[in-house]
Amino acid sequence: MEQTEARGLTNALEWTVIQTMAAADSSLRLGQNVGLAIVSGEDQASYTLHPEEARILSPRACGRKRVEFALGRAAAHFALKQIGFENPPPVLRGQKGEPIWPDGIVGSITHCHPWSVAVAVKCSNGFAIGVDLxxxxxxxxxxxxxxxxxxxxxxxxxxxxxxxxxxxxxxxxxxxxxxxxxxxxxxxxxxxxxxxxxxxxxxxxxxxxxxxxxxxxxxxxxxxxxxxxxxxxx
Ligand SMILES: CC(C)(COP(=O)(O)OP(=O)(O)OC[C@H]1O[C@@H](n2cnc3c(N)ncnc32)[C@H](O)[C@@H]1OP(=O)(O)O)[C@@H](O)C(=O)NCCC(=O)NCCS
CATH class of the missing domain: 3.90.470 (Ribosomal Protein L22; Chain A)
Structure with missing residues (x-):
């Protein structure tokens, strides 16, 4: 069931990302310089948090927050892999909760149970992207x-x-x-x-x-x- 839902959501999100990129800059292509990853609880085992990412989590964070955070970082990792990072670095967190992407990358993360989604874009200065589910x-x-x-x-x-x-x-x-x-x-x-x-x-x-x-x-x-x-x- 979740797999069918995941396919439908992936198609719909891909379509939206393609439209967004085409309107912003014709050189931006999904799978080349634009990575999009959608993960759910079923994917939790496929990514182990980088130790520096694990340190971001407060020891007081509840179980749901921990799972969400891990899934978001997994999505970020897979999105970065799609755009050429063989071993993506950890995606850390800025003062106001913003994800810190590697140099030359802009991206965004969102969670909506059971899904977490990340978009990562390799681009020049001034480009900005946000995703929210x-x-x-x-x-x-x-x-x-x-x-x-x-x-x-x-x-x-x-x-x-x-x-x-x-x-x-x-x-x-x-x-x-x-x-x-x-x-x-x-x-x-x-x-x-x-x-x-x-x-x-x-x-x-x-x-x-x-x-x-x-x-x-x-x-x-x-x-x-x-x-x-x-x-x-x-
Ligand atoms: C920050 C905010 C947008 C997050 O949205 P949300 O629906 O609560 O939560 P989502 O699951 O969709 O997104 C959470 C992710 O947003 C990202 N995020 C958090 N703060 C951020 C910030 N200041 N800048 C960019 N991204 C941010 C993080 O990656 C976070 O996931 P993580 O903690 O696992 O890394 C929201 O809580 C908020 O503060 N909104 C008020 C400001 C606003 O939206 N103004 C509208 C202006 S037009």
Whole structure:
């Protein structure tokens, strides 16, 4: 069962990554300079944490956190292998939780039980990528729409399947944060970026409503590809 689900999720994620790369830079190719790995509990035995990665984990971290962290590092390791690292170095953690990739690589990690996903891209300066996997169920408990959405986004969310659209906006914004944090090194509030949905392109157009750094001025646009697959949103 999990294998069939994994295939479906892999196909959907690959499609989204290919679209994202094609829109960003035609020289970026999945399997060449872009690595994507999706792992679940079944893959846990296939990767042993590097000792330096193991040291990141607090002794107080709960069992679920430990498994998630190990799966995320396994995914990072496999993604790096796909783009030419024979023995990938450990992926450590920065002050605010951001993964530290080898020089010349940008990437991102996400967890959504039972899956962990990593994307690693070999590229030149300035490129940024963030990935976030959510389920509609995960955010259904409390209404976070006022926390996450700006007025225009709320209109869009209310104009269709409320929970699904809210999950799409939430996931897309978390992906934006993961992409931008390594460049701007500051917290970005959910309302500091406005997203507009382009249905034919499965893509949000994002606009920065504040400057996030020298090369990230107010008004800058960014593309955030987003897809719903079964109960998952990414
Ligand atoms: C950091 C954050 C985005 C993580 O998202 P999440 O849905 O809670 O968790 P996920 O499983 O999807 O992602 C966790 C991974 O994110 C990565 N991550 C954590 N902090 C990060 C940061 N500051 N920058 C980049 N990546 C980060 C890590 O790799 C982490 O996995 P790891 O601990 O195993 O290495 C979220 O907790 C958060 O703080 N959001 C608020 C800020 C925000 O999203 N603003 C929107 C601006 S438009």
């Amino acid at each position: 959510e389920t509609v169920e995960r955010i259904q408990g409390t209404d976070i729409s006022d926390l996450v959405c700006r007025e225009a986004e709320l209109d869009w969310v209310r104009g269709g399947d409320f929970q699904q659209r809210l999950t799409m906006i939430f996931s897309a914004k978390e992906a934006v944060y993961k992409a931008l944090y390594p460049l701007c090194r500051r917290y970005i509030d959910f309302k500091e970026v406005e997203l507009t949905w382009f249905p034919g392109q499965y893509c949000f157009q994002g606009e920065f409503l504040a400057p996030f750094g020298l090369n990230l001025p107010r008004g800058q646009a960014c593309a955030v590809h987003c897809r719903c697959h079964a109960e998952l949103v990414f």
